[in-house]
Amino acid sequence: MGSAGKYELPFKLNNPDLLRNLSYVNGEWVKSKSGKTFEVVDPGTGKAWIECPINDASDVDEAVKSSYESFLEYKKTSPRQRAQMLYKWDSLIKENREDIATLLVYETGKPKSEAYGEIDYSTGFTWWFAGEAERIQGSVFTPALPNRRVFTIKQPLGVAVALVPWNFPIAMNLRKAGAALAAGCTMIIKPSPETPITILTLAYLAEKAGFPKGALTVLTTDLDKTPELSEALCRHPLVSKVTFTGSTRVGKLIARICADNLKKVTLELGGNCPVLIFDDANIEQALSQIFALKYRHAGQACITANRIYVQSGIFDKFLDRWNAETQKIVVGHGSDEETTMGPVTTPRSIQKALELVEDAKKKGAKIHIGGNKIEKNGGYFFEPTVITGVTQDMDIAREEIFSPISTFIKFETEDEAVKAANDTSMGLASYLFTKNVDRLWRLFESLEAGMIGLNTGNSSAAESPFGGIKQSGYGKESGKDVAVNEYLITKTGTFTLEEQS
């Protein structure tokens, strides 16, 4: 391990041992049963730089059984021991920040500065869940009936499966695995085909942190075998819990499969997040916050600004400022220091972006900046794009864009804006900018989303419950109690005291 085999690595690591490209099962680095592999591609050049095993349904039983065997022991560890392992994992990730950031750049395409940002955000989760491990608690009640006592204890659910997306592979992995391991569950991770390497590196560091073999398992696979492998994991009788971050379409499929055996499911699904900027907003504050949110990882975040509604009094001024800032974006390979926006991660995203722009144009929208693919070194680059005159009937207003396209809609009244913002089947995040405190509070209550940014575009953090409503899914990740709770059962004890004679 530690080499890319037949490929020439486009970078150098300080610690080459971090580079893992086999699956991780029962504490061993293994090939898949078929021995087949798939290539991991640098989105900044379109070139493959390493390969990983294609696991399929035939690889699942052994992996789940070893994870379950591990669970039977791991659940007996004390919360303090689990916290200590999580803290150690946290510090090992921090020690290897530079190398992990490099791997992240070559898997996702994001600029190095954003890769550091993702790692710093992600270790918030290891740190937070280390603390949470020791704060899992039940309760005691004195019930209505005399001589009775009722109490609850919390216990880990068992083997959990995490189906992890490619846009923030480290953050999404640590948010899920941190909670599961704190609760005393073991976890099997299926990374996205685009980003298996960073997940394998994290598994390697988890082993170094002292987690017992089988506590974490990683099964990699390609796009083709993803449905088969995921379904086999979701259906396995020894799997108790599935957590998925990804599209609403796939989330529904997973929920259906898991419903057959009533498995507990957490779903972090698509967003179509609106931003409302009122005339009385601090324009520079709104601009810097939403600009960073929109172009973070070239628009590929579930909580990104999908529709930006600006009140008519400041619309032109705001758009001018936005356009000026957009012109300054430097698109390039994530490893280049000048780059401020990288490529999108998959060629599918380019195709979708082109289709959305075309549909918007056809229905009367105006393209102010961009709208095209950039041909550059074979990478998957798309121009930062600004569109106005967007209406609710356009695909771009109804679907998750997932590329660097900003769409602007002018509004007059608060009622009109709230109605339009809520006119979507999704409910992940919403954002609003105003200096009117009453309005802030009113809209915090009336916007239909699981997370509301109030004069901020940055609301993700380990201490904040993350999750949507409507067709953006259910369950919460991160935050106090709620996240770990997703991996626990509550057991009720009822006790009758004998009458004293």
Ligand SMILES: O=CCCC(=O)O
């Ligand atoms: O893309 C989804 C996750 C983004 C975040 O955690 O802020």
